[in-house]
Amino acid sequence: MQLAVNVLVLTALYALMAEGFVLIYRASRVFSLAHGDLMMLGGYVFFTCLVATGGNLWVSVPIALAAGFLIGVAVYLAGIRPLAGYPVASIVLVTVAIGILIRSVATLVWSGQVRYPAHALPFKDTPHQLGNAVFSTLDLASLAAALVFFVFLVALLQRTALGVRMRAAAENPRLAANSGINIHRVIALSWGLACFGATLAALFYTTRVNLEPDSWLVGLRAFVPALIGGMNSPLGVLPGALIVALVEVLAAQYLDPVMVNSAPFLVLLLALWVRPWGLFGTREEVVRV
């Protein structure tokens, strides 16, 4: 029972993070290695607001989320858009460079010290009892946030004109541009949404654990569920995240705590060998050599 709760909470965080990889990949065919750093930056913005407002969540959460969205748009406009037409490998390296830049700026601004946003919260994170499982208010909130985010995303993609444009641009950018869709605006929106999700994950991750410039590695690890689910499937990340969370929690419980770090990657390598396009990705995406 406790295991199930742990798996669910981890799934929610992984799914929020991994969705960013999928959105960015769909929009610009780029694997963004800066995503972990963008998550870390979102966490720092949240922490700074929290300290500045004396723990006022109603102010700092919206500010952090809006900042996350704007940072995503800015990264696209400043770093990725000028390189349109370059080889994909170059653009991936640009995201790597942007990531390093964010990390070093964060270290210079906030220093390398480990921070605990949980201490700045206005309330104590109280544990609840359900059956024989223990979960906290934040766990519940992270589940709810992930649920709301995904419902919102599905509604956006499936029900609105904007979503149709986003799907069209993801499927065939050239055709979409020729049909009069401003694809740069759509791609910028995808980057913004991706970083919005990453910041949302950062709120919960940093309050649960801690915040330091090295938090980026946690965010980067979320590429595993994205790949397992399929890089171009927005809802594939949910089962992907569930699998990774399950593997991680079970490995920690029954095998060896050290296995937590390598188990997801072994699963990923296996998945890449057997089904490289992911559980729900389209097959044409990876052309056989």
Next chain:
Amino acid sequence: MATNASGFFKAGYSSEFGFWETPWRRFWVLAGLALAAAFPFFAPTFWIGVVNLAAIAAIGALALNLVTGYTGQLSLGHSGFLAAGAFTVGILVGQWSMPVCVTLPAAIVIGMGVGVFVGVPALRLRGIYLSISTLAAYFVIASLASEYQSRFGGGAGFVIPPPQIGSWVLSGERNWYFVLLALVALATLLCLNLNRSHVGRAWLAIRERDLAASAMGIDVSFYKVMAFVISTAMTSLAGALLAYYTAFVSAEAFTFMVTIEYLAMILIGGLGSVLGSLLGALFVTLLPFLVERAVEQLPFPATFKTHMFAVQSGLFAILMLAFLMFEPLGLARIWGRIRAYFELWPFRYRPLP
């Protein structure tokens, strides 16, 4: 490039495949080697040590350039391949006290094994998915290495005594310098020869368009896996040398940042250029030392001094961005332009054939 800037034209396949483009090229290379051999006799010991590190990095950068620059497959696992070589030495020497003539070949063999492990996804994957699988392989190797270290290395790492051949012990910066110079020369020779043979032409064809390459009868998967195997074997050797040179092996030394440093080397130096790998390795290894000097001498805010690593990596990122955006062919291209300028002087353009 078929012609030199001076208007030297190649007249047949034999000169196209020839090792020396012109007699002058041979003269300059030999002069450069002589200068490199004379370097430790007038340079301070500290800088010899820095150049030694650059030499080890050069072997790794040459190897990475084979996969990423020539074959066009972005490899994100380089740090893991270095770790594989370093840990081979760490385990063989730290636990069983094997001699160097066993550990270095072992590191090469392990490196080849890792190359097959990483290259096998190349049978099914291409482009960015292949890069991701190398990234996943890096995380697997890194976590296995740190796990091994925490179990058998006493948590901190393995101490490696200096390598010994017969009764001769390799120690001292200057001795290391000559050994490493010879190894770098060998690695350079290997890369140059690979690149002017049918293997190198197959790699270039795969880089430009893998479908077209396979249509021309090139076994794409075979050559891709081959590129990975040769590259990881060389990288693993570089990792083993690093272990011996620094006399210490620790999993904490092989972060993802190391991969990025090597990528920066070949990017700044020049993708698909042997000269570029050497220049890039030298440049990227020197950069942190130069930045440290600069920050100490010039009036920068105090936080810059306490977070030297952040300043260095930030500068790194900016350089990477600048080269990616403005000079994707790197220092080698800049050097080529400077050379062409002087060779053509007083004209600005090469004569039309």
